[in-house]
Every structure is written in structure tokens, then in C-alpha cells.
Amino acid sequence: MKAAVFDIYGDYGHFGKQYTTSSPLTFSFPPPPTVKGIIGAILGFDKNSYHTKLDQAGLKLGVSILSPIRHSRITINHINTKGGHWTIEHGRIQIRTEFLCFPRYRLYISLSDGDVYESLKKMLISHQTVFTLSLGLSELLANFNWVKEDNLTPVENCKGEIETVFPVDTIEKKTLHLTPGNRYQSEHVPVFMSNERIVSLYQDVIMETNGKLFQAVVKKGYQVDNGNLIYLF
DSSP: OEEEEEEEEOSEEOOBOTTOOSSOOBOSSOOHHHHHHHHHHHHTOOTTTHHHHHHHTTOEEEEEEOSOOOEEEEEEEEEOOTTSOOBTTBSEEEEEEEEEESOEEEEEEEOSSHHHHHHHHHHHHTTOOSSOOBSSSTTSBOEEEEEEEEEOEEEEEEEEEEOSOEEGGGBOGGGOBOOTTOOEEEEEEEEEEOTTSOEEEEEEEEEETTSOOEEEEEEEEEEOTTSOEEOOO
16 A cells, blocks of 8 residues: 655645634644645545545545644634625624644545546646645645655554554553653544535544654554554544
8 A cells, every 4th residue: 555645834824623713723734624625626626526536536644743833813804795895994804813833744645546646646746736725725825745655554553653643542542652842732623524514523633743753552553664653544
């Protein structure tokens, strides 16, 4: 089993938590549905069908945090454009929004459909996309670069250095090695979303927010070429 590995990064990111509207907050990393949108944009899949197309292609994905998670709250203007016009004096509301500063992530992408996988790999290596990439919001443009192709070996009850975000229930909690200077955090994130933007599955995940590796025994996951462990949603 192979995975295309590439980094994606930008000046700012915002991956909105659905349950915060009046003061929008962000997840620390792009959840699986957001990563699907990134892959769909690279391949040129329509926004109303990329979930289905990528599920049919057997997409599995992992996310690694490469730079420390830093937040900033910025007040942005929302303008009412209903009716086809607007004026600056009317219909404006200011909302304080939480952003990620200089986020950088490594994505591991595996596809059982060989044709789709090779198309994605070709686009990544040639630094091409069909649609423009962003980190959550369309205004937050993203750049990316190809890293490598990794061979993945399924493992169970394996101890090692963990590179990616991992579901809490796949880690033997008593084996988690808390390294001084590391920052550990858990989040409740969406994992599966339909084309109608309805989330049907959430999971609690654990991560190291300084972009460092951490060590534990995992109940299941994948071992990459360098011997480290990753998880694919």
C-alpha cells in the first residue's frame, strides 16, 4: 500500500467548528472532510460530488502537524449582499474570528483506485491543481509541495514514534510517553461528511501541537518507510 505525501501551508488558516457561530473558533488541523475538499480541488472534482467520488476511489488520509499551533483573533467585516447590492453604511456586522497563524501540515493520501492515485501523484509532483487551494476559507490561500511516496505497512499493538493526529481510542493510554516540552491536546473532530454537508461521524483525536513526534503503543495504524507510525482516517 502506497501513500502520496505532501505538505500544505499558508499565512493563515481557519477550519471552523460547526458549533461556534457568533465567535467562530477553529480546529487545530484540517479535519478529514476538509482534506477531502483539498484533494477534490487538486483533482478538479465538483464540490457537490467530491465526497462520493473520493469515497468510491477508496481514499484514506492522515494529517501531521509540522509547525506549532498558534492562534490569533481578528475582527472581520461581514456584509449583507442579499438583493444583489450592498452599501458600507448598512448591513455590516463585525465578528471576531479565530485564525491559525502560519499553519503547516503534512498530508498522507492513499487511494485504492490506481488511476485516481496516479492522477493525484502527477498533479502534486508537477505542482498543479485544477481549483485554487485554501486553508479552510477561500480567502486563506494555500501553497503546497511534494515530499515523497511512502510504503505503508498495517500494524497492530505496535509501539513507536507517532507522526500524525491519532484517534484517542486507538492509543493505549498508559503507554503514552509524555515528553517534557511537548504540548498534547485532544479535539472532537468531524470524520465523515456527506455531499449535503451533514456530519455522520465524529471522533476524539490526540495531537502534539508543537509539531513534534510522540511515543505510544497504538492498537492499529500504519508504519511508514522511516519506521514511524501514522493513522489514516
